[in-house]
Amino acid sequence: MCGIGGVIRPDTGPPVDELTLRRMAAATRHRGPDGFGLARTPGAGLVSTRLAIFDIPGGWQPLATGEGTAMLVYNGEVYNHPELRAELEARGERFATTCDTEVVLRLLVRDGLGALERLNGQFAAALWEPAPRRLTMIRDRFGVRPLHFSLLADGTLVFASEAKGIFASGLVAPEPDPAGLDQIFTFWGPRPPRTAFRGVSQLRPGAVLIWERGEIVADRYWWTAEMDPGGVHADPGELDELMRESVGLRLRADVPVGSYLSGGLDSSLITALAQEATSHQLRTFSIAFTDALYDERSHQEEVAQAIGTDHHVLEIGTSEIAGALPEVIRHTETPLVRTAPVPMFLLAREVRAQGITVVATGEGADELFWGYDLFKEVVLREIAQTDPQRAGEMLDRLYGYLGAPAARRGPGWKRFMLAGDDLDAPLASHQTRIRSTAAIKAFYDPGFAAALGDADSSLIELRADLPASFAGWPRLQRAAWLELRTLLDPYLLSAQGDRVAMASGVEGRYPFLDHRVFEYSARLAPTMKLDQLRDKVVLRDLAERVLPASIAGREKQPYRAPGVAPFFGAGAPAWVEEALTPEALGDASVWDPARVSGLLRRCRQGRVTSPREEMSLVAVLSTQVWHRTHIREPAEWEPESAPPRVRIERGLPASERAPTA
Numbered sequence: 001m002c003g004i005g006g007v008i009r010p011d012t013g014p015p016v017d018e019l020t021l022r023r024m025a026a027a028t029r030h031r032g033p034d035g036f037g038l039a040r041t042p043g044a045g046l047v048s049t050r051l052a053i054f055d056i057p058g059g060w061q062p063l064a065t066g067e068g069t070a071m072l073v074y075n076g077e078v079y080n081h082p083e084l085r086a087e088l089e090a091r092g093e094r095f096a097t098t099c100d101t102e103v104v105l106r107l108l109v110r111d112g113l114g115a116l117e118r119l120n121g122q123f124a125a126a127l128w129e130p131a132p133r134r135l136t137m138i139r140d141r142f143g144v145r146p147l148h149f150s151l152l153a154d155g156t157l158v159f160a161s162e163a164k165g166i167f168a169s170g171l172v173a174p175e176p177d178p179a180g181l182d183q184i185f186t187f188w189g190p191r192p193p194r195t196a197f198r199g200v201s202q203l204r205p206g207a208v209l210i211w212e213r214g215e216i217v218a219d220r221y222w223w224t225a226e227m228d229p230g231g232v233h234a235d236p237g238e239l240d241e242l243m244r245e246s247v248g249l250r251l252r253a254d255v256p257v258g259s260y261l262s263g264g265l266d267s268s269l270i271t272a273l274a275q276e277a278t279s280h281q282l283r284t285f286s287i288a289f290t291d292a293l294y295d296e297r298s299h300q301e302e303v304a305q306a307i308g309t310d311h312h313v314l315e316i317g318t319s320e321i322a323g324a325l326p327e328v329i330r331h332t333e334t335p336l337v338r339t340a341p342v343p344m345f346l347l348a349r350e351v352r353a354q355g356i357t358v359v360a361t362g363e364g365a366d367e368l369f370w371g372y373d374l375f376k377e378v379v380l381r382e383i384a385q386t387d388p389q390r391a392g393e394m395l396d397r398l399y400g401y402l403g404a405p406a407a408r409r410g411p412g413w414k415r416f417m418l419a420g421d422d423l424d425a426p427l428a429s430h431q432t433r434i435r436s437t438a439a440i441k442a443f444y445d446p447g448f449a450a451a452l453g454d455a456d457s458s459l460i461e462l463r464a465d466l467p468a469s470f471a472g473w474p475r476l477q478r479a480a481w482l483e484l485r486t487l488l489d490p491y492l493l494s495a496q497g498d499r500v501a502m503a504s505g506v507e508g509r510y511p512f513l514d515h516r517v518f519e520y521s522a523r524l525a526p527t528m529k530l531d532q533l534r535d536k537v538v539l540r541d542l543a544e545r546v547l548p549a550s551i552a553g554r555e556k557q558p559y560r561a562p563g564v565a566p567f568f569g570a571g572a573p574a575w576v577e578e579a580l581t582p583e584a585l586g587d588a589s590v591w592d593p594a595r596v597s598g599l600l601r602r603c604r605q606g607r608v609t610s611p612r613e614e615m616s617l618v619a620v621l622s623t624q625v626w627h628r629t630h631i632r633e634p635a636e637w638e639p640e641s642a643p644p645r646v647r648i649e650r651g652l653p654a655s656e657r658a659p660t661a
Helices: 018-027 081-090 100-118 163-168 178-187 236-249 265-277 297-307 318-332 341-353 365-369 373-384 388-395 411-418 428-441 446-452 457-464 475-502 515-523 537-543 574-579 582-588 593-604 611-632
Strands: 002-008 036-041 044-050 071-078 121-129 134-139 148-151 157-160 207-212 215-221 257-260 283-289 310-316 358-360 507-509 646-649
Touching: 002 018, 002 071, 002 121, 002 163, 018 036, 018 044, 018 163, 044 071, 044 121, 071 100, 081 100, 100 121, 100 134, 134 157, 148 163, 157 163, 178 428, 178 446, 178 457, 178 475, 178 611, 236 265, 236 515, 236 537, 257 265, 265 297, 265 358, 265 365, 265 537, 283 297, 283 341, 297 310, 310 341, 318 341, 318 475, 318 611, 341 475, 365 475, 365 515, 365 537, 373 388, 373 411, 373 428, 373 475, 388 411, 411 428, 428 475, 428 611, 475 507, 574 611, 582 593, 582 611, 593 611
Parallel strands: 036 646, 257 283, 257 358, 283 310, 358 507
Antiparallel strands: 002 044, 002 157, 036 044, 071 121, 121 134, 134 207, 148 157, 207 215
16 A cells, blocks of 8 residues: 655656655655655656555565556555466566556556456556656546546646645645535535545546646546446355455455454454454454443454454543544545544554554445445335335334434424435435535535535536436435445545545455445345345345354444534543634634534533534534644645655656765
């Protein structure tokens, strides 16, 4: 794993200043704490910071072909690289390293972009070809690894794994993008190509962008998440072998691999399969909360004992969440609507302290196999059309983890959940989430709201991005596509995934996001994913063979963390009240101090009980931290002072080259 970046100019003018590249390396050093490398050609510079996973002594970047026709900086892993290497060697290729980076470089140079279909992994990469002055940027199918870029007025392209790497170049200044912020308060994260920053874009998952001599000449998908199954349904019995192979591939590394264990079905299944596939005792890591409402440690310990892992628990209370939020916002580079990324950040830090740099985790199962209650709501709304009483009774069985007994969920709550839009409206499956986050927007500053133009701008953009055949898909398939494009990539794999793990140099691996598992799930009969209120049917059938029955049959409890209690009352840090003064709110210009005052009063009195108010508070507070950290007081990066582990300088006059020892 790595942090990557570069500056590419339209012409072959002066070389990119090495200090610029060293500042970019410093800004992303947390992604690659083991060292950095750089490359310079006329009018272009590349940089990479490295977290060594494969070929620890030799896999340094940037990596260039021997003849100098191409250079690659690459962040990620291609798990089937040994098989691809063997094929290339049979075709006459000779390798200088055993790392997957060289396999990717040689495949792209030899076979072009068609080679991407053969890569099984998670990656973001930039291929620089000096002769045509062409930069090709690529992102993996699901967007596990990030890639940001800015196109300047003179055609210069600046790119980096994270936006802070772009800002460290000194060529782009951080400014808020109201449309990107509005997407965060609609979908929990900005949908690529949007970010929270004006003039900074994200490459879309499964996309390739080609820049040539100052212009973007291609921006297209090389892989799309097609959810309409069509054809013949997949055999449910195939899942066992497919998941074992996916887990086995993701245990490949030249360093030990651990596993996150939440105590739920998904991470428990991955952990069980990983323990079966490894010859040593697997190390597992869990979050426990001092607040019993969020705590799952009994389930975690049950799984760890049944499987026989070396289990570690990190207990987190409200003070730890409040204390770490500012650092988390520095890494996520976006405001948040939930505090859930904070414990994940703390867990990754503990994992790294325990000597583990790679962990397997269970993200993706709910999106692929319809595990969220959101999918059950789609079914219940259909039932409610003909039998509202039965739908209401079934609804009472959902959301037990919120702590409110069914008797307190009155007719208004049921109308909110079961009634509303036309069931065939494009976004009907997500109406409850959209309505819930809409409560956040009630606190917008009038000037900020006016800058958005249309109050529904985020939803308008989403509707315009729907596949052409979307209207003809079954309702649950549409819901699944929306989950992939509005939750998994923008939030779960970003703010709650890559950013908080890589903040400590920890690489997360996602066996459910093997593209073959996705393609299999898309071909499954719907009832093998969701049968009335029994979710992830085929996964549960597999889990029954490798896990305790109590875990295989356990109902979904979404991972959550306290959202209001950490920031008010005894022990709350002083920075919270400072961030929420009318003056501070006015300085950020996102929230109306008068509108926010009532919410803050309820928080201070301990009267906030609804998830909508809790999300609103987290959104307001995290935006204030984000504005201070990234806009008002952005970091000033000192250039990396250590010598680069690899240095490539080609086509530069002797006066521009670094002195040799």
